[in-house]
Amino acid sequence: MSLAQIRYFVAVAEERNVGRAARRLHVAQPPISRQIRSLEEELGSPLFRRTPRGMDLLPAGEVFLEHARGILVAVEVATDATRRAGS
């Protein structure tokens, strides 16, 4: 699992759409699709239901989403605090 995967996941969960998430993150669509799939494999359970109109969060996805947001915030807080301590 990588922080990029977590960021991709949060964007897709919020946009409910891989293409929009990709544009928001300034990356192409296929990398996002692949990373989401890889994340699901690593976690051992699907996070989204694929529909012709986008991606619907599954229960496991909702659980992961809450934690994922916390992780990203924690990384940002750690970065800021360390920069502040270092200068």
Add this chain to the structure above:
Amino acid sequence: MSLAQIRYFVAVAEERNVGRAARRLHVAQPPISRQIRSLEEELGSPLFRRTPRGMDLLPAGEVFLEHARGILVAVEVATDATRRAGS
């Protein structure tokens, strides 16, 4: 910043020694050194003082260490909770 870098950092901080951290993580020593350096550059401040006998945590490093441990725990918790929700 990657989760691997955070794991490397925590190991080095705890061992106060790059070589021991490398053995503990089952990777070679130079990759650890490089990732630590890259992390310091990204954070904008040194985290360790290099000595002929090992690595001493600087104040910025101590700050980052506390946050880093929390991030790794959060990743583990997120993983477990999601696995549990998915099965």
Add this chain to the structure above:
DNA sequence: CGCGTCCAATACCCTTTCGATCTGAGCCGG
């Protein structure tokens, strides 16, 4: 009914990143 549209997934290539090995430089103890 097609046909155009919108979606995610796949195939393929290329660049970048990452780790392993080997080597070097600095310091300390015997």
Add this chain to the structure above:
DNA sequence: CCGGCTCAGATCGAAAGGGTATTGGACGCG
């Protein structure tokens, strides 16, 4: 001094990651 630590640097091969182009499925509209 010399032998054994330490971390850092150079080089190489493998793996990962992103981009473009394309496919395939589902819907809606004429």
